[in-house]
Amino acid sequence: GDSVTQMEGPVTLSEEAFLTINCTYTATGYPSLFWYVQYPGEGLQLLLKATKADDKGSNKGFEATYRKETTSFHLEKGSVQVSDSAVYFCALENTGFQKLVFGTGTRLLVSP
Amino acid sequence: GAVVSQHPSRVICKSGTSVKIECRSLDFQATTMFWYRQFPKQSLMLMATSNEGSKATYEQGVEKDKFLINHASLTLSTLTVTSAHPEDSSFYICSASGGAGETNTEAFFGQGTRLTVV
Numbered sequence: 531g532d533s534v535t536q537m538e539g540p541v542t543l544s545e546e547a548f549l550t551i552n553c554t555y556t557a558t559g560y561p562s563l564f565w566y567v568q569y570p571g572e573g574l575q576l577l578l579k580a581t582k583a584d585d586k587g588s589n590k591g592f593e594a595t596y597r598k599e600t601t602s603f604h605l606e607k608g609s610v611q612v613s614d615s616a617v618y619f620c621a622l623e624n625t626g627f628q629k630l631v632f633g634t635g636t637r638l639l640v641s642p
Numbered sequence: 643g644a645v646v647s648q649h650p651s652r653v654i655c656k657s658g659t660s661v662k663i664e665c666r667s668l669d670f671q672a673t674t675m676f677w678y679r680q681f682p683k684q685s686l687m688l689m690a691t692s693n694e695g696s697k698a699t700y701e702q703g704v705e706k707d708k709f710l711i712n713h714a715s716l717t718l719s720t721l722t723v724t725s726a727h728p729e730d731s732s733f734y735i736c737s738a739s740g741g742a743g744e745t746n747t748e749a750f751f752g753q754g755t756r757l758t759v760v
Contacts, residue, residue, distance in 0.1 A: 576748060632686040
């Protein structure tokens, strides 16, 4: 079945450092890909998404490009802030009914 | 984006009792709601999909008699963990989608419920 693999955390960075969180997927067909963020004590929020190959999703300085040839959707940000500290989930959707398959989540800790 | 409210955020119950978790879409009509469970250091696993007015569809391995799901209105779905045991302790989270516009193409999540069975 469909699955998502993302790097284990925690990822610990200093403020203004470059961030990459790796995500790869296994799926039949052409899934949509998502990054969700969960801040402490809150629910998951959609950070960005891409619905077809070579699409780039972006939001709040974060970017991810749908790479079908490498089945990847790595999350990047050029300069992280303390307020970016959260858990980031990579996910795919392959049914058209918002039924999501999640990775394990990666905790990001940014220190001043 | 649309708002989904999940209640309670934390609950502790005694083994053998039942616990109800509510998931409400506050500003849109959710034709479909999903219930997920998250084990420590693992991904969110889909438990079931519920459509308003019909029986929930459970994922393989999920006991439907233990995890009762009701989606009686377009704004409310409930998950009842019956005869809870310590192994049911987990983080449960709902999501909702439906209606028109962005609510039809995106799933919106509640803040989750931490269940501890003692």
